[in-house]
Amino acid sequence: MKDHYASLGLNSAATLADIKKAFRQKAAQFHPDRNPDPNAALYFREVQExxxxxxxxxxxxAYDDNRRRGLLDSPIDTARDIWSTYFSRIL
Structure with a gap:
């Protein structure tokens, strides 16, 4: 999964105003009509998403909750941690 904060150049403490400002800047930078880079449309879609x-x-x-659980970074390690914690409590 993609890191939406990184796509906008922000951290997770960003306010809605920060998000809007970063979106406007990145959208202008990567808009396919303004940017001749062949990947501009892809970057623009990432910023829009x-x-x-x-x-x-x-x-x-919901996105922040998933990030906190580590599902975006390492789902296998997260699953192992969950199961080992579960089994340590029932044994």
Whole structure:
């Protein structure tokens, strides 16, 4: 999964105003009509997706919860931790 905060050049403590400002800057930078780079459309879509998630309170909360659980970074390690904790409590 993608790191939406990194796509916008922000950290997880960013406010909605920070998110909007970063989106406007990145969207202008990567808009395919303004940027001749062949990958500009891909970057623009990533920025748009990041903004769609982070600007919506419910989507952002769900995304942040998943990040905290480590599901984005290392799902296998997270699953191992969950199961080892579970089994250590029942044995």
């Amino acid at each position: 990041a903004y769609d998630v982070l600007s919506d309170t419910d989507k952002r909360q």
